[in-house]
Amino acid sequence: MIDRREFGRLLGGMALVTSGVRAVTAPALATGKAKVVIVGGGAGGGTVARILKTEAPQLDVTIVEKREIYTSCFNSNHFFGGFRSFASLQHSYDGLRKLGITVANDIATDIDVSGKTVKLAGGGTLAFDQLVLSPGIGFNYSAIEGYSAEAAEILPHAWTAGSQTLLLMQQLEAMDDGGVVIMTVPGNPYRCPPGPYERACMIAHYLKMHKPKSKLVILDAKTTFSKQGAFEEAFDKYYSGIIDLNLTNEIDDFRVVRVDANTREVETASGLKLKGAVVNVIPVQTAGEIAIAAGCADAKGWCPIKPQNFASALVDGVYVLGDSAIANDMPKSAYSANSQGRVVAADILAALTGGEPGVARYRNTCWSLLAADDSIKIGADYTPGEKDGKPILVPHDPFVSQKGETAEMRRKNYAEGLAWYHAIISDAFNDNAALTQKG
Ligand SMILES: Cc1cc2nc3c(=O)[nH]c(=O)nc-3n(C[C@H](O)[C@H](O)[C@H](O)COP(=O)(O)OP(=O)(O)OC[C@H]3O[C@@H](n4cnc5c(N)ncnc54)[C@H](O)[C@@H]3O)c2cc1C
Incomplete structure (x- = not known):
């Protein structure tokens, strides 16, 4: 669950950035609407878009998303066990559109980083000042x-x-x-x-x-x-x-x-x-196809990033987050993508305003349902650090469920996992219906 500690951290970070937006006469914001294009409206991309538009409504924020309805992988296993309906995994982009975010229902096919444009399958081209890629995974069928x-x-x-x-x-x-x-x-x-x-x-x-x-x-x-x-x-x-x-x-x-x-x-x-x-x-999986096409992936097919802000380590001027990124020990999860999205949003706001983004802190927790009312979890916090002279994400305070835990603890885990689902859907899709939806 996104707990009080994490909300506190986010609010702390965002307060810093928000004061930057208001106080600094930044070129990009002062001379008109800065354009942010986000490819992939999932756990990572939705989070970046929602925070940017909420914190700086003057920004022109566009999500390019190939699906009209997002069906979450997270909690989709519960459907096979009969613990969740398929409909409860589906979320529209209406909540993000209501905030003034443009959601282009299209496929990004090509990116010109130096020309700052994204080509769409539908024939259009989008210009950007800041580009974020959160396209999830691709499949290596040849494996x-x-x-x-x-x-x-x-x-x-x-x-x-x-x-x-x-x-x-x-x-x-x-x-x-x-x-x-x-x-x-x-x-x-x-x-x-x-x-x-x-x-x-x-x-x-x-x-x-x-x-x-x-x-x-x-x-x-x-x-x-x-x-x-x-x-x-x-x-x-x-x-x-x-x-x-x-x-x-x-x-x-x-x-x-x-x-x-x-x-x-x-x-x-x-x-x-x-x-x-x-x-x-x-x-076998890889980064999303468009992140590979943009030159952000290494020989293994994943996108190395800078731990302080999830900017691509290979291509200047592009952020890559979520499952496409390879981030040391930080697992590929919706929780991670959401946590990274907050940092990316804060970094973009800082870049556009000349403000300080603050020190990045990330978190992951992943719950797994074993049977009715019996969930286990694993997680850790992560901060930018160094190993052998190379920048990495350093894990802190890791935890993992053990064998033989009490039924009460497992029930509590299950309730936490459900609350987290509602919180991330609200955070990434501005979909508060999820908060009142049961299972
Ligand atoms: C079975 C299963 C269970 C899981 N359970 C959990 C869990 O309990 N907890 C947890 O934290 N995580 C869980 N996950 C992982 C979680 O789903 C992913 O880590 C998370 O969705 C990653 O977010 P993302 O933004 O990187 O990608 P996504 O959420 O997949 O979003 C990527 C979006 O980009 C779009 N896209 C891709 N390429 C293009 C393009 N070229 N043009 C336009 N749109 C494009 C896609 O349509 C997609 O909507 C689970 C995954 C699976 C498969």
């Missing part, structure tokens, strides 16, 4: 033979939310009792490190309630994973006989290297072949 955007219509990833989420749920519902569901999990880094294991719990919960003879086989490219102790305890406690977790070890490499969409067969690096009734392939 698994036989997987492609077309194959994903049969073997859904559901790692961007929307039609893929519905497709996976429809397949689970259509499956016979006794069917095998296969989930393939990539190596790090990827969007939401604990996401696959929360999904495993939620799919297993669905199977336990509706198709108890069925199984969920996880084929994982990794040897360890986020919140592992508490997750494995939940697999035993709630889903024994349903979840079959296969982590890569010295003998078997469970990294999936080939899939066949016609037969729903998957093959691992160590030669294991398995057929599923439903196959959920979580692909």
